[in-house]
Amino acid sequence: LAKDEQRTALPGVATGLAVTGAGGDVLYIEASLADPETGASGVTLTGQLGDVMKESAQIALSYLRSRGVELELPVGDLKDRGVHIHVPAGAVPKDGPSAGVTMTTALVSLLTGRPVRSDVAMTGEVSLTGRVLPIGGVKQKLLAAHQAGITTVLIPKRNEPDLDDVPETVREQLTVHAVSDVREVLALALEPARTREHAAAA
Amino acid sequence: LAKDEQRTALPGVATGLAVTGAGGDVLYIEASLADPETGASGVTLTGQLGDVMKESAQIALSYLRSRGVELELPVGDLKDRGVHIHVPAGAVPKDGPSAGVTMTTALVSLLTGRPVRSDVAMTGEVSLTGRVLPIGGVKQKLLAAHQAGITTVLIPKRNEPDLDDVPETVREQLTVHAVSDVREVLALALEPARTREHAAAA
Amino acid sequence: LAKDEQRTALPGVATGLAVTGAGGDVLYIEASLADPETGASGVTLTGQLGDVMKESAQIALSYLRSRGVELELPVGDLKDRGVHIHVPAGAVPKDGPSAGVTMTTALVSLLTGRPVRSDVAMTGEVSLTGRVLPIGGVKQKLLAAHQAGITTVLIPKRNEPDLDDVPETVREQLTVHAVSDVREVLALALEPARTREHAAAA
Amino acid sequence: LAKDEQRTALPGVATGLAVTGAGGDVLYIEASLADPETGASGVTLTGQLGDVMKESAQIALSYLRSRGVELELPVGDLKDRGVHIHVPAGAVPKDGPSAGVTMTTALVSLLTGRPVRSDVAMTGEVSLTGRVLPIGGVKQKLLAAHQAGITTVLIPKRNEPDLDDVPETVREQLTVHAVSDVREVLALALEPARTREHAAAA
Amino acid sequence: LAKDEQRTALPGVATGLAVTGAGGDVLYIEASLADPETGASGVTLTGQLGDVMKESAQIALSYLRSRGVELELPVGDLKDRGVHIHVPAGAVPKDGPSAGVTMTTALVSLLTGRPVRSDVAMTGEVSLTGRVLPIGGVKQKLLAAHQAGITTVLIPKRNEPDLDDVPETVREQLTVHAVSDVREVLALALEPARTREHAAAA
Amino acid sequence: LAKDEQRTALPGVATGLAVTGAGGDVLYIEASLADPETGASGVTLTGQLGDVMKESAQIALSYLRSRGVELELPVGDLKDRGVHIHVPAGAVPKDGPSAGVTMTTALVSLLTGRPVRSDVAMTGEVSLTGRVLPIGGVKQKLLAAHQAGITTVLIPKRNEPDLDDVPETVREQLTVHAVSDVREVLALALEPARTREHAAAA
Ligand SMILES: [Ca+2]
Ligand SMILES: [Ca+2]
Ligand SMILES: [Ca+2]
Ligand SMILES: [Ca+2]
Ligand SMILES: [Ca+2]
Ligand SMILES: [Ca+2]
Ligand SMILES: [Ca+2]
Ligand SMILES: [Ca+2]
Numbered sequence A, B, C, D, E, F: 001l002a003k004d005e006q007r008t009a010l011p012g013v014a015t016g017l018a019v020t021g022a023g024g025d026v027l028y029i030e031a032s033l034a035d036p037e038t039g040a041s042g043v044t045l046t047g048q049l050g051d052v053m054k055e056s057a058q059i060a061l062s063y064l065r066s067r068g069v070e071l072e073l074p075v076g077d078l079k080d081r082g083v084h085i086h087v088p089a090g091a092v093p094k095d096g097p098s099a100g101v102t103m104t105t106a107l108v109s110l111l112t113g114r115p116v117r118s119d120v121a122m123t124g125e126v127s128l129t130g131r132v133l134p135i136g137g138v139k140q141k142l143l144a145a146h147q148a149g150i151t152t153v154l155i156p157k158r159n160e161p162d163l164d165d166v167p168e169t170v171r172e173q174l175t176v177h178a179v180s181d182v183r184e185v186l187a188l189a190l191e192p193a194r195t196r197e198h199a200a201a202a
């Protein structure tokens, strides 16, 4: 798990799951906030994202912009600092709505400074109200997560029936949470906030 | 009705009706307003909306911008807070003018804080003056509404003759209102405003 | 005439005439001005308008922006309030320059608060200097106007010869004005300004 | 000449010459400046202009913006007031660089308030330094000018050899000036400035 | 040489060399700066320039924006005054990177007020650091320069071997400078600065 | 090495490696910052860069904007001065993510004033968190670097296995560093900062 742990070591990176031509794959959503002194503003999306995936990023941002107080986020950062969301590898075209939960998690991780758990991967469309909607490719995605050493996977509630298709041996080694609201995703995927005291003691 | 009720529980979500390749379907229009501190402005439209449906959103907004005082809306919010309208599912292309009444209702719900009745679905083009213009697929839409547990449907006045095509058994279980002005839609679809006193007592 | 009268009852709506695949048709040009508090600005054009028809709207606006004082219009409204011009039905593509007089009339009606006469329909290209230039389809347009209960039609002076093609029975029931300047259109189509005293007395 | 005279009666309209599928034709370039109170800014180009013709308008404007003092123009108007250039008829696509002199003349007429002489038509590309460059279709353009009752035509110096192709009878009835700098065009085409005294006396 | 001399008489015009379908040709790059009172800003590029040639203009401008102090240029003009670069003839599509030196020279001429020598033509790509990179068509370009009465030609250092292809009779009548930095081009092509005293004495 | 040394003599230029139709090639990434007085802002990308390569530049900039303090960069320059990244030759289309490390290095060189070592070339995709991701064409790129007189090459850690394909004779003459974080690239490729004292003494 060393490699994956490294990817999500810093706040702002979350592990997603995609269907590719060759089965499933793990992908990382990276988010950054510019230093206010650089004058950067607005939203930048890179990684050869298709229309639907770009809309997922807009939905994740609007969800945070309208529910930020409820989620106890420093929403002023979204005004003063340019946001960039990138999905490596840079040359591989990507599309689809299923990275919605991953994008939302990466952004909340970035804003709160709480890293994402390195053993957790996730998939699910997010609506503007934070509902987690069903996606495709559950079987391929769980096989890919297992292969990559992931131990906990978050899927949409309405995809629970698809778990029947996942081989028993794989299912037994994965903790799968079926969720219907993106706040459940955040509660399960983010490391606890390090308190200032804790950080000082470290 | 549990599922649908959940979708419109919060202000800003209204239930529409669409014609799809496979008959009719219920769709949800979600609207959000950004926290002014996030610096968001302008209008964002997502859900793979076609040209005509994007124009419907612009018409709904201009209607509220020009008639806001008459409708007793806090129209200053449209200046200070970014508006986002989204129509799940995110990967399904959608088009046509018939979501005009639903978009207008979702926006008014959001601005007034009055939720939309969870048992009401609606279809109809809206003109810039608020007139409700006829649309297609009344039969399929009413069947889909009935199937989804909806009990009240709002259609354009000029579509009344199309009700003859709806099977008797379905028609009997639906309350259908034929409307010619979007203000009738708002009166029928929005929950009463909760007074501050009422809210405090709850 | 009840239906059409309703369409132009409020200032900002004018009745135009178009040629369609199935002969001629009446169309309504709707214009709105946003409440300054909504922060809306600029010009929005909807109704699936083609390039030429969008340019007609720009010409109508520039005509009012450069001749506004002469026409005694509150031109400051064009700065402080977003303008929206819409042509229902929203899903039907429309194009051509012949709605120029109708767009200009709808905008002047909106700015002055003077409604457009419900018994008047019009067709004609407008140049940037306010000249009314000839258009096509006079015969089909007059038949459509007559069919819709219109009693007065405004056409370009240079289209007068086309009146020979209109059936005698229809021509006799229509009052046709052939005009060469858009100011003639405004004088013929707009209801007299209601004076403040008159309004108070009503 | 009554009709053409009417077109250029007000400052801001100049008579150009074009080659069409059916020989040559006279066209009018119309320019307007918005009332500063309308908040209009920038440049609007209409008349279904092609790329090359749009660039001609940009060149004419930059010429005036860089040489305005030399030409004694109130160049501040170009900052405070939106400029619109339109070429009727609105539905006819137009392209090519030969309207450069006509666009420059229409703009200078507008800025100075000096009308363009109604008996003058012109054709010629303009460079950014004000040079008049050669164009095509001299024969067809002069025939069209003659047909339209024009008595004076301005052409580029380097097109003088093309005059040989124009029928003797037409050439004899036209005064042709061959020019190499757009300032010559302005001197020949604009009516003398009406002095305030003259105007008062009239 | 009368004609060409006229083209570069004013600061802001430089003579370039292009390869066309019919061999080589001389072209003029014209640059202008708007009067600050006109409110013009930004960069306008005309002459039906292709993508590569537009990028050459951006490179020339960025070179001056980053090296302006070193070149003793009044770089504040680039902020306060709109820049326009045009390449006649307006209807002829042009592309390629070889006008880089010519664009840089025209801009420096404009900013310094030093005219470009009328007997000098040039060709060469410019990099962002001011290096002159090799181009194609040296033979055709030198033949065209000679034909046009040019006596001095500037080419990239790395194109020196191509001089072997130029006919002896032409080479003998041309002074060719092979350069590797655009500052050499400026030193060779620009007329000496006229001092204020000199100008007063003239 | 004279030629290459010249290219990277000034801060802001870094040597990259590309795969072309004819094997591998050395390319230079040039970056410039505009003088604040020129009013330039934003980011300009030239050199006929494809979508993926443009995204690489955006990633490099966002990396510096979010990690600037950690890297001790004067990030305020990114606000006040327009950034331009160019990749000669200007007419050759380029694409792919492998210039990420080179772009980041050129930008850091520019901001810090530390030149890039002229004997170092590099290749590697960079993620938004600064990770160096694997690229293609290692064999062709190392052959090209060797051919161009480069003695040190930086490649992604995950491309180490590809070194087996490089001929023994070439490998022996190259120092190859396999890196996983772009900070390693910066440490290896940038010349030491010249202290103010050192510069004064020189
Ligand atoms: Ca798509
Ligand atoms: Ca996906
Ligand atoms: Ca469409
Ligand atoms: Ca629909
Ligand atoms: Ca069109
Ligand atoms: Ca029409
Ligand atoms: Ca074109
Ligand atoms: Ca022409």
Ligand SMILES: [Ca+2]
Pocket (backbone or CB within 6 Å): E050, E051, E052
């Ligand atoms: Ca191209």
Ligand SMILES: [Ca+2]
Pocket (backbone or CB within 6 Å): E017, E018, E019, E095, E096, E097, E098, E099
């Ligand atoms: Ca060239």
Ligand SMILES: [Ca+2]
Pocket (backbone or CB within 6 Å): F050, F051, F052
């Ligand atoms: Ca691409």
Ligand SMILES: [Ca+2]
Pocket (backbone or CB within 6 Å): F017, F018, F019, F095, F096, F097, F098, F099
């Ligand atoms: Ca590459």
